[in-house]
Amino acid sequence: ERDPECFQAQIRDRSMGEDGRKMSSHRIGKKSCVARNLNKIEDVHSRLQSNQEAIGMLNQQLYTLCREHRRLHQLYDRAQTTRATSTHPPPLLS
Numbered sequence: 001e002r003d004p005e006c007f008q009a010q011i012r013d014r015s016m017g018e019d020g021r022k023m024s025s026h027r028i029g030k031k032s033c034v035a036r037n038l039n040k041i042e043d044v045h046s047r048l049q050s051n052q053e054a055i056g057m058l059n060q061q062l063y064t065l066c067r068e069h070r071r072l073h074q075l076y077d078r079a080q081t082t083r084a085t086s087t088h089p090p091p092l093l094s
Helices: 004-015 020-087
Strands: none
Touching: 004 020
16 A cells, blocks of 8 residues: 555655755655654554454463363263163163
8 A cells, every 4th residue: 555645755756856955855755755654564563463462362262162162062961861861761681
């Protein structure tokens, strides 16, 4: 994505005469453009780090929930098995 201010500064710099002021203005415009881009990069980097930390916490919560789900499912299966055997007792052998 191009920065409109940076683009306008470049157009302004190119429209000036070929004297030394053009180079000085061009360098200043380029430095401010670089500074803005660095700020954007730092902002994106900071957001990526925050997102990465949030993803790590969500993964930990998901892992914990999966373990709890597995435990509850095993408990449910045991209860179902117990209920099934108590309603239909095995036949007595004589």
